[in-house]
Amino acid sequence: MEATVCRLAMTGHQSIFIASCYIPSKTLPLKKDFEAILSLGNSVIMFGDFNSKHTEWTCRTTTRSGKLLLDITQSLDITVHSPLGVTHFPDNTDYAPDVLDFALLKGVSLNLRAIETLDDLGSDHRPVSLILGHQPPLPTPSTKTFTNWKGFKESLAKALDSQDSPISLSSDLDSPEKIDTAVDSLSTLIKTSLKENERVVPVANNSGLPLHISNLLKAKKAAFRRAAKYPTPEYRRTANRLQRELRFRLSEFRDLKKSKLMENISPSHTAYYQMARALRIDAIFHTPPLSRPDGTVAFEDEEKAECFADSIAAQCSPSSQPVDPSHVQAVEDEVRRRNSPPTASEPISVSNDELSSLIKGLKPKKAPGADGISNQALKNFPEQVLTLLSIIFNACFNLSYFPTTWKEATVIGIPKPGKPLNLPSSHRPISLLKAMGKLFERVIQNRMRRHLFPTDGDPLIIPHQFGFRAKHSCPQQVHRIVEYILSGFYPRRHKTIAVFFDIAKAFDRVWHTGLIYKLYKIGLPDRLVRLVASYLNHRTFRFRHEGTLSSQRPIKAGVPQGSVLAPLLYILFTNDIPIPPKGVQLSLFADDTALYCKGISLPFIRNKVQKSVDDLGAWFKKWRIDVNPEKSSAVHFDYKRRRLKNTPPIRMLGTPVPWHTSAKYLGVTLDTGLTFRPHVKRVTRHARFYLNRLNSMLGRHSKMSLRNKRTLYKVCIRPVMSYAGPIFAHSNPKIINELQVVQNLFCRRAANAPWYVRNADLHRDLELPTIQQFLKKLSENFFKASESHSNHFIREAANYAAPLPSRYSVRRPRNSLSDPPNKLSNDLNCLLAAQANSN
Secondary structure (H helix, E strand, C coil), X not given: CEEEEEEECCCCCCCEEEEEEECCCCCCCCHHHHHHHHCCCCCEEEEEECCCCCHHHCCCCXXXXXXXXXXXXXXXXXXXXXXXXXXXXXXXXXXXXXXXEEEEEECCCCCEEEEEECCCCCCCECCEEEEECCCCCCCCCCEEXXXXXXXXXXXHHHHHHCCCCCCCCCCCCCCHHHHHHHHHHHHHHHHHHHHHCEEEEECCCCCCCCHHXXXXXXXXXXXXXXXXXXXXXXXXHHHHHHHHHHHHHHHHHHHHHHHHHHHHCCCCCHHHHHHHHHHHCCCCCCCCCEECCCCCEECCHHHHHHHHXXXXXXXXXXXXXXXXXXXXXXXXXXXXXXXXXXXXXXXXXXXHHHHHHHHHCCCCCCCCCCCCCCHHHHHCCCHHHHHXXXXXXXXXXXXXXCCHHHHEEEEEEEECCCCCCCCHHHEEEEEECCHHHHHHHHHHHHHHHHHHCCCCCCCXXXXXXXXXXXXXXXXXXXXXXXXXXXXXXXXXXXXEXXXXXXXXXXXXXXCHHHHHHHHHHHCCCHHHHHHHHHHHCCEEEEEEECCEECCCEXXXXXXXXXCCCHHHHHHHHCCCCCCCCCCEEEXXXXXXXXXXXXXXXXXXXXXHHHHHHHHHHHHHHHCCCCECCCCCEEEEECCCCCCCCCXXXXXXXXXXXXXXXXXXXXXXXXXXXXXXXXXXXXXXXXXXXXXXXXXXXHCCCCCCCHHHHHHXXXXXCHHHHHCCHHHHCCCCHHHHHHHHHHHHHHHHHHHCCCCCCXXXXXXXXXXXXXXXXXXXXXXXXXXHHHHCCCCHHHHHHHCCCCCCCCCCCCCCHHHHHHCCCCHHHHHHHHHHHHHHHHC
């Protein structure tokens, strides 16, 4: 017997194993085959073509195979369910139609509702439908919930002003218990007001078929029923002809509907970018059974939720690497000592005006937390609620206490692209926190930033750190590295060794006690540090999968994912990273860390880098930060792109860091000679992929207007190619031309232009600059902002004179500002000038 088995996880019933079976016509059924399938579980359904006839399951005759199968079912206590109608209509008219397809069940406690043949497929075997379980409820129509925000604001204000309001706050919230009670009462009142002002509206169903297609569908079904009852060649030909015609009409109707949508859609419509995003990303399927570390498999939704929760709890745990007990004890003793005396810092106050300003800047469509209170609800709070929040926030500052209910997170998982879906670690956790708690985090963040970035002094954050800082970006950090390397290529032909480190679970493994210790050392007010300690301690989460919540799990390490304070706390935790000695450079963007050094002698600069790597490794170990030397990369940058010979590897904590010919740092691929050819090749491949994905909106046959096609290209495709453009705009024109080829392809597709139309004409009609012109404009803005930047590293990287072109000079990013236009740019400029003169 041939069989394919799947496992069906159900709610309210144990898992059912469903086997699709087939016994060839000249093969007898064997008992051991059925025993093997039944051994899979307690509930089994075997369905298929058994080629065994017996009058017990409504066959016309009884065969030897049927007798054997009946004995097997009786001995194994298997129930047979067969349809009343015929399931097989032989093509050979010498054989009569009969029942060959039926179901065998064991251990299934669901009620049998129906088993019947269907007429939907054109084959000699009719499909059989087996329906088990209770009568399903009638399908509920799709609905959409609208909130009357004006009514919500008025009802909430009225409830707070009433004499019997459940909330009566005063300014003497003098204990954590009272604060928690006040927060819970306020949340309950807000949720009640939201519920009272919600209105559920059915979603309009616009998927109805035209009358002529509906009639054709009915005729097709009738033809198949007639062909099933009287299987003559003429009836079958008629049924197949109607089926082909129905497919053609449906395809024609869908194309017409899509064309009308494309004609009317514009960037002002919500569906405009939703459609673009849906076409760009891969389809997300249901989560398959998950593999646990012990080798078992999670099938049920409850099991999957717990499996995901186990994975996240393991990630949010302190590092398992060996630590220095004396250092850990000293840090814990110092934190305990600073926490013991009474708070001596000045009280912190929060006003209604500050809350109004912060709420105004919130994004209204952010997903709410477990309480269902969204940012849009915060934007419609009456003045009375802002007053209550001010009282609660001030009490939290006075007691250095963060409310417990705001430390509970609901976590969902999003599949990582290109990763196996059966592993819990292949899903990126997204934490949904409560909106009022995140508002309080913004208040705390403002207080911390006042001390970290004083208006009358230097910031307390080291200038090497570009991550999560205003007016600092990834391209600026990469530009700093590129300029350092290129400045060594000419005139002395210096070599550069750079090491790019991979930090394992950087944000999830932050040592809480070590972070509090560093906050005290950096000079934050004690009251604020203790509030952050309360914010980090006793945090919990539940994982939500398909509407099922896992059990509550503690978060023992790490900065809270999805929170407002997490980025700032992480850069404070790494703010005391050892600064390398003179000659060795350090670059940081959050957890992306790089060390690099240049010089004439390769062994000399390798030893200097090794010394800095040793210091950095000792610091990583001291503060319980895990680094992956195997996933890190060391690159030797050389103008002549010579290969390394007999050069020992850089070692991090005793493990060699592998040498690579290129490394990807902050989204930019840096190759040995800094030609940027691998980077442009990679982004060109991605841009072509997205262009093909969006072909239904941007292609030749799309009815979308040229203006909207251009907007979609500028938003979705050109940024992929132009990211960090000022860094590689000086590259070889042949390399930049690869990006121009993609833009030319878009212009030709969007305008449905024949082969003889020039690219310059297409750029003029679409009002698009060439890639060279666009990169030059980006470079001008980039260098203009960098020359007057507050960070001296950014200023030093941008303030230099571009080298004059010569045989031995090396082009640098500033050279792109003075490059003459290429042929396409020159042709476009001539066309635009002629057009301006004619007007």
